[in-house]
Amino acid sequence: MELFYYMMFGGLAAVVAALELSKSNKDRINTSSAFNSFKNNYLLVYSLMMAGDWLQGPYVYYLYSTYGFGKGEIGQLFIAGFGSSMLFGTIVGSLADKQGRKRACVTYCITYILSCITKHSPQYRVLMVGRILGGIATSLLFSAFESWLVAEHFKRGFDQQWLSLTFSKAIFLGNGLVAIISGLFGNLLVDSLNLGPVSPFDAAAVFLAIGMAIILSSWSENYGDPSENKDLLTQFKGAAVAIASDEKIALLGAIQSLFEGSMYTFVFLWTPALSPNDEEIPHGFIFATFMLASMLGSSIAARLLARNTVKVESYMQIVFVISSASLLLPILTNFLVTPSKVKGGGISFSGCLQVLGFCVFEACVGIFWPSIMKMRSQYIPEEARSTIMNFFRIPLNIFVCIVLYNVNAFPITVMFGMCSIFLFVASILQRRLLVIGEKPKTEEWTMLKEKNAEDESLDVA
Structure with missing residues (x-):
């Protein structure tokens, strides 16, 4: 394995470890032994x-x-x-x-x-x-x-407070540590043990x-x-009404679909992008490196979310712009670096540059997940949360299916360019969400009460 992969993995691991070790332990929650047993299981x-x-x-x-x-x-x-x-x-x-x-x-x-x-x-x-x-x-x-x-x-x-403890540890283990170990273990099985x-x-x-x-x-x-098991048609009608009546929910759904659609497209594209001439690349090790970058993003997000002076809607604009720029690297390297036509061999210089850009994108993914959860908790009504979230996944999956269906019709650079554009559009929508999200909620409640009063008066009449 080339030195480049070790340097990338080791550098990211050192930064993540430094961030995690520097965190304060003052937020520990006292729990019971019965809960600890349940949580660990x-x-x-x-x-x-x-x-x-x-x-x-x-x-x-x-x-x-x-x-x-x-x-x-x-x-x-x-x-x-x-x-x-x-x-x-x-x-x-x-x-x-x-x-x-x-x-x-x-x-x-x-x-x-x-x-x-x-x-x-x-x-x-x-x-x-x-x-x-x-x-x-x-x-x-x-x-x-x-x-x-x-x-x-x-x-x-x-x-109820203990539930958040289980969720946070599940995300750290399942989406972080386990992902990295799985990548390294897969690399061991395929490349080391053949x-x-x-x-x-x-x-x-x-x-x-x-x-x-x-x-x-x-x-x-x-x-x-x-009593809560409504049929699908009723659930989707309720979700559609909620989205149509609240611009913030509609914007949040569009932002989520644009980002996750680009992310899932990236999952498909990164392998052929790094090995256009069938270069021998350690897929599992690169995947583990991406997951380390995502953990780095999660650590950054945790610090940002802990500060009351920093608004999620504000810094996510920057995250979307950075993620958009990171997916432009395959296009830039294609024009600035002479592509190699030699089949096989190790990763090329342009491939190394792309790995760096992809790690930046994965760091943005790490910031995105906890941040979008925070915004969902603010804007999506609790009584319709799961239905609306499932409703958002329909355009997301349609988008990914359309992209993958036409993947053979366009060069990889065009696909990355499209994802970059979508991410930039997400930053614009995020800006709009920031503007309308600053409106006092009292105005919304006043309008809602007035509407309910009008409906009641009509019923009485």
Whole structure:
């Protein structure tokens, strides 16, 4: 492995460690031993579930390419995954509430294990079935586990404040540490032990099976409130009314779709961007480096969110502009650096520059997640939160599917340019959100009360 990768990984690791060690410990929460046992059990299961997901990420595109599929065919496989997630993501929440959250979590494990098994086949149809199963599993991962945790937390009578502690540790472990370890472990299996690009999927299936065994043996079942189980049409009508009547919610949804759409497109593009001539690159190690950059962004976001003088809407404008500029690097290097036409070999100089830019983008992703959660908590009404969030994912998945469907029609530089434009538009919308978000809420409440009074008077008449 080239020295460049070690320098990038080591430098980011040092910065992240310095930021984490310099944080104050004054915000610790005193909890009970029963809660600690419950929390640790959930964190163990969640970490295993995320390991099963993260192990696959860096090698999906690479595996398909080793089977001889081109960029267009691989794009169609990715479309199947996002399309499946879009279709099933709108209903898995209500199904989990009715059939049981524990059962839904077990279904996630079984579905994802089956998806991993399909990776052993080079047949396009089998791989397509695997992508559909993976899309269903992804929908369950981001709905069933959280639903089970929240319901079980309150069923056991734990303090509401302790729930945030579980969430924060789950994000740190599952989306940070586990992602990095998974990337390094996948790199060990594929490059060091030469077990082939399908080996990370086999390892993922093992971790998922272990997690499923823990769920079956230690989790109790819980269900949603039947009185809140509205049909999908009613839920979407309510979400549409809320979005149409509040510009802040509409802006937030557009910002989220633009950023996440660019992010998911980047997930597809970074592998061919760094190896245009089939250069030998350590996919798992690069992925782990990206995750370190994302952790760096999360650490920066934690410090920004802790300051009452800094508004989320304000600094996110800068984040979107920086992320937009970072995805312009593949375009700039294509014009400024003479592209190599030699097949194979190590990463090129332009590839090294792109890795730096991609790390900056991943740092922006790390800032984005906690910041968008903060803004969602401010602007999206609690009674319609999950419905509106699912509503936002429909244009997001449609956008990604359209991009991937046309990926073979445009050069990679054009795709990166499009993502850069979308991110810049997100910064403009963020500016608008900042302006209208500063309006006093008392004015909104006054207008709402006046409208309700008018409706009541009409009813009386």
